[in-house]
Amino acid sequence: MTDLTHLTITEALNGLENKDFTSVELTQAHIDAMADAKHLNAYVTETPERALEQAQQSDKRRSEGKAGILDGIPLAIKDLFCTDGVQTTASSHILEGFVPTYESTVSGNLLRDGAVMLGKTSLDEFAMGSSNTTSYFGDVINPWKNKNRPDANLVPGGSSGGSASAVAARIAMGATGTDTGGSIRQPASFCGITGIKPTYGRCSRWGVVAFASSLDQAGPMARTIEDCALMLKSMAGHDPKDSTSAPKDVPDFTAGLTDDIKGLRIGIPKEYRMEGMSEEIDKLWEQGIAWLKDAGAEIVDISLPHTKYALPAYYIIAPAEASSNLARYDGVRYGLRVCDDGDNLIDMYEKTRAEGFGDEVKRRIMIGTYVLSAGYYDAYYVKAQKIRRLIAQDFTNAYEQCDVILTPTAPSEAFAIGENEEDPLTMYLNDVYTVSINLAGLPGLSIPAGLSKNGLPLGLQLVGKSWDEATILKVGQHIEKAANFTALPAIRTQKAA
Amino acid sequence: MAYTIQGETGAWELVIGMEVHAQIIANSKLFSGSSAKFGAEQNHNVSLVDAAMPGMLPVLNEHCVEQAVRTGLGLNAKINNYSVFERKNYFYADLPQGYQISQFAHPIVGEGIIEIDLDDGEVKKIGITRLHMEQDAGKSMHDQHPTKSFVDLNRSGCALMEIVSEPDIRSPEEATAYLSKLRMIVRYLGTCDGNMEEGSMRADVNISVRKPGDEYGTRCEIKNVNSLRAVHQCIEYEARRQIELIEDGGTVDQETRLWDPNKMETRPLRSKEEAHDYRYFPDPDLLPLEVANDWIEDIRKTLPELPDDIKHRFVDEYGLSHYDASVLIAEKDRVEYFETAAKDRDAKLTANWLLNELLGALNKAGLTLTESPVKAQQLGELVSLIEDKTISGKIAKDVFADMMETGKNPADIVEEKGLKQVTDTGAIEALIDEVIAENPDNVAAYKGGKDKLFGFFVGQVMKKSQGKANPAAVNEILKEKLNG
Numbered sequence: 010m011t012d013l014t015h016l017t018i019t020e021a022l023n024g025l026e027n028k029d030f031t032s033v034e035l036t037q038a039h040i041d042a043m044a045d046a047k048h049l050n051a052y053v054t055e056t057p058e059r060a061l062e063q064a065q066q067s068d069k070r071r072s073e074g075k076a077g078i079l080d081g082i083p084l085a086i087k088d089l090f091c092t093d094g095v096q097t098t099a100s101s102h103i104l105e106g107f108v109p110t111y112e113s114t115v116s117g118n119l120l121r122d123g124a125v126m127l128g129k130t131s132l133d134e135f136a137m138g139s140s141n142t143t144s145y146f147g148d149v150i151n152p153w154k155n156k157n158r159p160d161a162n163l164v165p166g167g168s169s170g171g172s173a174s175a176v177a178a179r180i181a182m183g184a185t186g187t188d189t190g191g192s193i194r195q196p197a198s199f200c201g202i203t204g205i206k207p208t209y210g211r212c213s214r215w216g217v218v219a220f221a222s223s224l225d226q227a228g229p230m231a232r233t234i235e236d237c238a239l240m241l242k243s244m245a246g247h248d249p250k251d252s253t254s255a256p257k258d259v260p261d262f263t264a265g266l267t268d269d270i271k272g273l274r275i276g277i278p279k280e281y282r283m284e285g286m287s288e289e290i291d292k293l294w295e296q297g298i299a300w301l302k303d304a305g306a307e308i309v310d311i312s313l314p315h316t317k318y319a320l321p322a323y324y325i326i327a328p329a330e331a332s333s334n335l336a337r338y339d340g341v342r343y344g345l346r347v348c349d350d351g352d353n354l355i356d357m358y359e360k361t362r363a364e365g366f367g368d369e370v371k372r373r374i375m376i377g378t379y380v381l382s383a384g385y386y387d388a389y390y391v392k393a394q395k396i397r398r399l400i401a402q403d404f405t406n407a408y409e410q411c412d413v414i415l416t417p418t419a420p421s422e423a424f425a426i427g428e429n430e431e432d433p434l435t436m437y438l439n440d441v442y443t444v445s446i447n448l449a450g451l452p453g454l455s456i457p458a459g460l461s462k463n464g465l466p467l468g469l470q471l472v473g474k475s476w477d478e479a480t481i482l483k484v485g486q487h488i489e490k491a492a493n494f495t496a497l498p499a500i501r502t503q504k505a506a
Numbered sequence: 507m508a509y510t511i512q513g514e515t516g517a518w519e520l521v522i523g524m525e526v527h528a529q530i531i532a533n534s535k536l537f538s539g540s541s542a543k544f545g546a547e548q549n550h551n552v553s554l555v556d557a558a559m560p561g562m563l564p565v566l567n568e569h570c571v572e573q574a575v576r577t578g579l580g581l582n583a584k585i586n587n588y589s590v591f592e593r594k595n596y597f598y599a600d601l602p603q604g605y606q607i608s609q610f611a612h613p614i615v616g617e618g619i620i621e622i623d624l625d626d627g628e629v630k631k632i633g634i635t636r637l638h639m640e641q642d643a644g645k646s647m648h649d650q651h652p653t654k655s656f657v658d659l660n661r662s663g664c665a666l667m668e669i670v671s672e673p674d675i676r677s678p679e680e681a682t683a684y685l686s687k688l689r690m691i692v693r694y695l696g697t698c699d700g701n702m703e704e705g706s707m708r709a710d711v712n713i714s715v716r717k718p719g720d721e722y723g724t725r726c727e728i729k730n731v732n733s734l735r736a737v738h739q740c741i742e743y744e745a746r747r748q749i750e751l752i753e754d755g756g757t758v759d760q761e762t763r764l765w766d767p768n769k770m771e772t773r774p775l776r777s778k779e780e781a782h783d784y785r786y787f788p789d790p791d792l793l794p795l796e797v798a799n800d801w802i803e804d805i806r807k808t809l810p811e812l813p814d815d816i817k818h819r820f821v822d823e824y825g826l827s828h829y830d831a832s833v834l835i836a837e838k839d840r841v842e843y844f845e846t847a848a849k850d851r852d853a854k855l856t857a858n859w860l861l862n863e864l865l866g867a868l869n870k871a872g873l874t875l876t877e878s879p880v881k882a883q884q885l886g887e888l889v890s891l892i893e894d895k896t897i898s899g900k901i902a903k904d905v906f907a908d909m910m911e912t913g914k915n916p917a918d919i920v921e922e923k924g925l926k927q928v929t930d931t932g933a934i935e936a937l938i939d940e941v942i943a944e945n946p947d948n949v950a951a952y953k954g955g956k957d958k959l960f961g962f963f964v965g966q967v968m969k970k971s972q973g974k975a976n977p978a979a980v981n982e983i984l985k986e987k988l989n990g
Contacts, residue, residue: 091561104560111554113561216561223790251563252792330790333593336604337558341657354599354655381595381785390787 013038014179015501018082018236021182025071025081032071032081036064036125039083043127043180046500049150051165051175053088054096055128063125070123079243080123085181087172088129089136090116090227091216095126099218100144101134103365104344113216114251115185115227115244122243127181130171134367135335136192136220139439141170142426143369151200151423152178152498156464159499161425163465166196166439172230173200177498183231183240187217189224190323191419191443194455197230198418198468201457201496203485204230205237208476209450210255212241213248219334221327222253224447234456234486238262241478257476265479266486271305273484276411280316281442283420290417290467293459297415297469300491301484309411313403318396319445324437325380325393326448331370332377338365372433401449408474413484416442418455418468442470452478456485457494466496509677510718513749519718520745521725522675522711523635526688528667528698529642529706530573536641536665537564537607544704548658556663558602563791566591570665573697574614574639575797575805577667580695580812581634583618585802589638591792595785599657600644608640608668610786614795620691621814622683623832632684633672642666667698673712673722678738685709685737686836690813694838702733709737714758715748723748724758728772731765740765744772816841824853833861839875846882847889856889863903867910879913880906888916901925901973928975931983934967937975938984941966952988963988 013035016024024030040057060083067081091097091109098104112120120126133143141149141164149170151163165174169186173196176184186193188206197204205228212227219225229240242262248254277298282291302308340346340361347360366374380389407414420441429435446453452475455468469488473481510517535542538555555562578585590612593605615637622630644662648655669688675681689700689707700707709732714725726748728740748758763772788794811819813835820831834840834857848856864885868878888906891897897905897920908919920926928934941963942949952959967980 091559097560099560107560109559109561111559214561215563218560219791221790250565252565253790329787333595333605333785333787336595336597337560337602339597339599339604341599342557342602343559358597378785381787383783383785386785386787 012179014042014182016182017233018079018182018231018239019233021082022079026076032064032067032083032125033061035081036060036083036127039127039180039182042178046152046178046180049152049174049178049180049500050147051130051149051171051178051180052085052128053098053100053131053144053146053171056095056126057128059095060125060127063120067123067125077121077123078239079119081125082123082182083125083127084119084240085127085130085172085175085184086116086119087132087169087185087187089132089187089218090185091218092116092126092129095129097129097218098146099135100132100146101338101365101367101370102145102345103338103361104218105145107344109216111216114213114248115217117216118243118246119185119240124243130169130175130181130184132171132192133168134370135218135331136168136187136189136225137331137369137373138167139191139195139436140164140424140426140429141167141174141196142430143167143367145367148426149174150426152500153201153423153465154499155423155425158425158463163423164199164426166199166419166423168192168196169204169230170196173197173202173204176200176202176230176232178500183229183236185227185244186230187220187225187227188443188447189220189226189327190447191440193228193230194443194453194468194470195419195439197455198457198466199423201466201494201498202230202232203234203237203454203456203489204228205241205454205478205482206446206452207241207245207478208255208452209447210253211245211257211259211452211476211478213246213251213254215248215250215254221330222334223330224323224327226447234482234489235263235266237454238266238482255476260479262479262482265483268483269305270301270484270487273306273413273480274309274411275301275306275484276309276311276407276414278311278313278316278407278414278416280313281416283441287421289422289461290420293467293469294415294417297458297488300488301415303491304487306484311407311410311414313400313407313445315396315399315403316445319400319448320437320441322393322396322400323440323444323448324376325389326397328373328377329381329390330377332374332381335366335370335374338362340365369433397448400445404445404449404451404472412474413480414472416470416472418442418470422461422463422465422467446472451475452481454481454485456488456492458488458492459494460496464496466494508718509679511715511745511749514753517718518715518745518749520676520741521673521714521716521722522681522741523673523725524671524675524681524684524712525710525727526669526671526685527708527710528577528669528688528692528700530570530639530665530667531697531699532567532569532573532665534567535663536567536570536639538663540663542664544706546660548656549660551660552662556602556659558604564607564789566792566795567665570639571614571795571797572805573665574637574667575802576695576809577669577692577697578615578618578637579802579806579809580691580697581615581618581620581637581669583634583637584616585797586612586614586616587797587799588612589614589795591639591789591795592786593789596782598643598646599655600646600659600662602644602659602662606641606643607789607792609638612794613638614797620684620687622680622687623817623828624679624683627828629828630680632674632680635670635672637667637669640666640668678741681711681737681741682734685734687813690836694810694812705732708732711737711740711744713741713744713748715745715752723752724760726758726760726772727762728765729762729775736765736767739767739770740772743770747772824848824857826854826857830857830861837875843875843882847886849886851886851889852893855892856886859885859889859906863906867906871910879911880909884909884915891916891920895927895976896920897925897927898973898977901927924972924974926974928971931979934971934975934979934983937967937970938963938980938987941970942987949988960984960988
């Protein structure tokens with residue numbers, strides 16, 4: 010039997026339906042692979058027994074003809090989604106040992122459709138980061154290696170680094186991610202997989218530990234566009250428990266994938282051709298443009314004039330919301346509590362939060378508190394919100410000329426662990442192509458499009474109109490076919506060798 | 507006469523504004539489905555949202571919005587079609603989220619106005635600045651354990667309305683009248699039970715003092731003022747404190763102070779270093795609240811007649827005094843009782859009987875109006891018996907006492923006890939003749955100039971009639987006979 014972990018979700022569903030293998034076998038193959046890939050540290054919590062139990066039930070459902078659209082597929086869940094009865098940490102010490110009594114709407118939707126949960130994947134603490142090096146539970150390692158620096162461990166990107174690493178290393182068939190400023194797309198690019206951040210409001214935020222509520226959005230990470238479309242169909246939908254969840258019907262995303270893209274207008278924003286952009290990234294972008302042109306799409310030059318203000322605006326709005334969202338971690342009701350004899354309430358707060366939060370989280374809480382303070386609110390927060398509206402308007406204007414926007418996903422390939430750490434601003438630059446899309450609430454996806462000189466994956470980003478995930482998935486599949494990205498990460502090629 | 511406090515340097519005027527927190531009557535909380543009922547066992551009315559578990563989100567309770575709009579309409583206020591929930595950020599053990607969801611820059615209700623009735627019959631208008639919705643906090647108890655604090659989250663997340671007045675109030679009396687009227691209005695509307703003992707209505711009082719005609723002074727906000735008495739007392743105390751401070755050469759610091767009802771004093775709630783910066787910003791978990799004019803008009807159609815409207819109607823239609831009308835509207839039950847009793851009868855006479863006789867008797871018996879043994883219809887019948895001269899006012903009091911005791915209809919009591927007034931002049935004449943015949947000496951004395959003896963004859967006639975003779979008729983006939 011071929012290695013089941015190399016199958017796509019769609020292939021695996023066919024195999025299950027044809028009785029080529031059972032969900033228990035498929036799940037066991039992944040549990041074995043997880044054991045071999047422990048050093049990647051992709052999971053905070055592994056739940057093999059639970060997974061096998063779910064797989065058994067899935068096999069039973071399938072034999073009774075009651076299988077759901079993802080029945081029996083082993084997936085990883087980012088440890089930002091609360092999972093009933095399974096520890097949920099947000100990769101923070103302050104939530105260590107916290108076991109929710111409730112299931113997030115998105116992970117619940119996947120379970121409803123028959124998915125098997127392998128475990129909870131690591132992330133940057135509270136999803137704040139682009140390298141997955143801020144997790145309290147240790148760095149996550151990218152399964153890919155720089156062929157010119159084979160000894161260096163690379164970051165998987167972040168914040169959904171554990172999910173990206175797991176999907177790339179074939180220790181999950183797909184995973185949930187969340188994306189606040191690029192947290193699905195940038196790690197997808199770094200790990201050579203596909204990830205989509207849907208339109209804000211497409212997936213419920215209920216039960217997802219909040220980072221920046223007006224930007225956070227859950228989405229799927231998998232190895233093909235079709236797998237992402239399948240997962241998104243399951244994850245999405247209106248949830249009355251989230252007031253920002255949109256009461257909109259969810260289209261059948263996989264059904265639209267066969268259409269051609271002739272005549273579709275692809276916008277190329279000139280402001281994304283930034284100073285100091287690497288030649289490699291530029292070349293990849295040109296290649297992407299050429300593929301779509303060949304498929305009959307029309308290439309249109311567009312302008313998104315407020316792009317350069319996106320990153321500063323994002324790093325005001327996101328920390329502002331975070332500083333308030335993280336106030337609930339106070340040592341009173343759940344999670345870490347540090348309190349010595351004779352301490353009063355304030356002492357307990359200070360000790361708990363000092364010990365419970367890592368440096369990056371503290372930095373953002375302080376930035377956020379500062380920009381909301383009396384006397385600074387107008388100069389920072391209010392101004393950033395104005396910029397946010399201008400950026401959204403840029404996209405509205407651009408979409409009068411085009412249907413989809415094509416850009417690179419990230420300004421670089423995966424870098425080594427420890428790099429970009431000396432100055433937080435360098436790290437923040439990782440999000441330069443992705444944050445505008447969150448500020449505007451638009452859908453965006455990253456698709457692996459080629460390898461760098463160092464043999465590392467590079468992704469292209471497609472940005473759609475609000476609620477038009479279908480079109481970017483369709484265009485993404487054209488790039489997927491043209492790029493024919495079949496390279497495997499080191500961990501798998503070494504094993505094969 | 508304007509209220510002033512006499513200091514060493516002359517008279518001082520008070521400037522007072524009030525912020526009243528009123529718990530909205532609703533089955534569930536402002537942003538969660540858990541029960542908002544008072545009196546449950548500790549931490550029983552707490553949902554995952556109320557406890558601020560990770561990933562939990564608020565969902566606005568539409569009924570609470572309706573109640574806030576209804577209250578706004580009752581305060582003759584502008585309803586804002588667009589309002590925004592914001593987060594007010596601060597740490598406290600009974601504030602699980604670390605922030606309170608409130609409305610700040612864009613409240614649901616804007617400016618309005620209410621009338622207050624003062625003891626001297628004066629009516630004064632007090633401006634309402636705004637009304638906004640917000641979450642209540644939980645309760646911390648620090649006296650249950652030597653080192654631990656106990657927290658009860660039953661109240662956490664319950665819907666409150668904060669109603670802010672203009673600084674139009676000038677005396678402790680006006681302040682209590684304002685609070686009473688506000689309570690009356692929300693009770694009429696059914697939007698808050700106004701129960702201050704249970705904390706469903708609480709007041710913060712902003713006070714400053716100034717020499718009449720001067721600019722506003724620096725104000726202090728007094729918290730924890732939880733009864734009408736406390737409002738009165740804390741204003742008197744705080745105004746004197748500020749006056750003494752200024753007259754001693756000091757200045758008033760703008761600060762938040764706490765009313766201590768045991769020590770009868772106010773004291774600073776927190777030091778300046780602890781002053782809060784609440785860092786308000788729009789709550790990204792909630793969309794801006796938009797209410798359509800049609801919906802507002804639908805709510806307006808369901809409003810009951812409000813106390814001030816009723817008061818004006820009672821004065822205009824029934825000719826009641828302002829004072830009587832304002833006492834009648836104090837409780838909705840009184841209004842209903844009065845209107846039933848006064849239907850097609852002498853309204854002023856009915857109001858007198860209700861306010862002077864019935865309420866006094868009920869008070870003595872420790873009963874409420876709804877528990878009254880004398881029902882509204884029965885009191886009305888009693889008034890009718892007086893009106894059509896079946897009984898005199900004096901006999902009516904005896905009948906009323908009987909009604910209070912037995913709950914019987916007045917007509918039955920009059921019938922049983924034979925208390926019907928005698929208005930038949932022939933019968934009265936016969937009685938008078940008897941009395942004159944029996945008292946020849948007194949008749950002679952009266953005729954000799956002892957006018958005062960007239961009362962004696964009246965008394966004798968009434969006695970013979972067992973109190974039933976119509977006094978006016980007795981007077982008239984007696985005068986004729988004696989003087990004739």
